[in-house]
Amino acid sequence: MAGLTLRDVKKRYGETQVIHGVDLDIEDGEFVVFVGPSGCGKSTLLRMIAGLEEISDGTVAIGDQVVNDVAASKRGVAMVFQSYALYPHMTVYKNMAFGLKQAKTDPAEIERRVSAAADILQITDYLERSPRNLSGGQRQRVAIGRAIVRDPEVFLFDEPLSNLDAALRVQTRLEIARLHERLKTTMIYVTHDQVEAMTLADKIVVLRDGRIEQVGSPIELYERPANAFVAQFIGSPKMNFFSTADLSPNASNVLGKEVSASEHVGLRPEHLILTDAASAVVEGRLDLVENLGEYALVHLISATGVEFIAKTEKPPAAEKGGMIGFTVKPELAHYFDTESGLRK
Structure with a gap:
């Protein structure tokens, strides 16, 4: 060897x-x-x-x-x-x-x-x-x-x-x-x-x-x-990326930091947790649900038109076109420079 x-x-x-x-x-x-x-x-x-x-x-x-x-x-x-x-x-x-x-x-x-x-x-x-x-x-x-x-x-x-x-x-x-x-x-x-x-x-x-x-x-x-x-x-489905314009008004409080215009927030689909609008990091309009039995892939579109995916234990109760909020544990959020793409 x-x-x-x-x-x-x-x-x-x-x-x-x-x-x-x-x-x-x-x-x-x-x-x-x-x-x-x-x-x-x-x-x-x-x-x-x-x-x-x-x-x-x-x-x-x-x-x-x-x-x-x-x-x-x-x-x-x-x-x-x-x-x-x-x-x-x-x-x-x-x-x-x-x-x-x-x-x-x-x-x-x-x-x-x-x-x-x-x-x-x-x-x-x-x-x-x-x-x-x-x-x-x-x-x-x-x-x-x-x-x-x-x-x-x-x-x-x-x-x-x-x-x-x-x-x-x-x-x-x-x-x-x-x-x-x-x-x-x-x-x-x-x-x-x-x-x-x-x-x-x-x-x-x-x-x-x-x-x-x-x-x-x-x-x-x-x-x-x-x-x-x-x-x-790395990761399937791939990580979602959001700019400051995509984040909910209360996102900084939930994440524990002020997100600047020079960075993107990366959130993995499996780390997104269903929540109400008041505690949401990001919200999206329900577009499609793939129900795979053991989990569901929820396809959404943010207010600015960004498509993202949440991986949930079961399909959400919302109707297609309805708005859904998601939170995340702060330690599971990733931050990347918008110009270089490097981790911050």
Whole structure:
């Protein structure tokens, strides 16, 4: 096993720079998730670590070795892609053993590694099947098994659950979490799904436009986002933002501070509490209610036209178009500079 160190890593395609001086330390055995919107550079960064993309500037080290000029096959990493990329004419066993056979590994060692990986992933009964006779979740487990048998120092996952339906995504996500717990190997996982990031990661790296916005544990990013971008990206539904014009007359008394015109107030939907107008921090006209059984998502529009969401235990009693007030515990309010977006 090994940790990773990235120092001032940059990537250019001609005159276009897509990764802008990334510095990052990943500890041995950590599960790190790269998360961000499409085009933020997370997959490009992963591919540079894997050796599938050249590094324009800076250094990538795996353990104590700088690997900028080391071939992908010699870096001690194994990558699981969004596409399963299984050989359709080979059995599951042969798919998992293929890389080891190409490396001229002893047949007895191949048998040991494939059997051990199949046992970990609970696919022993499928070893003689062909990929076409497997479900999507089973195929993804075979792809993960093919990585496990290489006994890598670092596992790299590039949006591995994107091709699965909702139920299989949840199941396979749990299997990956258990796999990390069992193997204790360094894992780097790319996703645009912040729910995957929050549930899997020891450490989350939030990227935007080829730059790191914040690095921290899931709870750190949720409770103390460094800026407005992270605040709205982490959390589902996303954080609501209000200017002074959106706040109720009594908001300053409830929040315990005077909100200035140079800041936005961030309030998470799950922290909004139904209340009367006199003690409300914000009020909104009821627009739509999504009743999801265990909770309701209440969609509202403020007097200034700002759309926001409250997450409540049950739907409000108000009719559509009626005004509803919400309060919040002062310690759960967030404040961000309107110009820079930085936390205040």
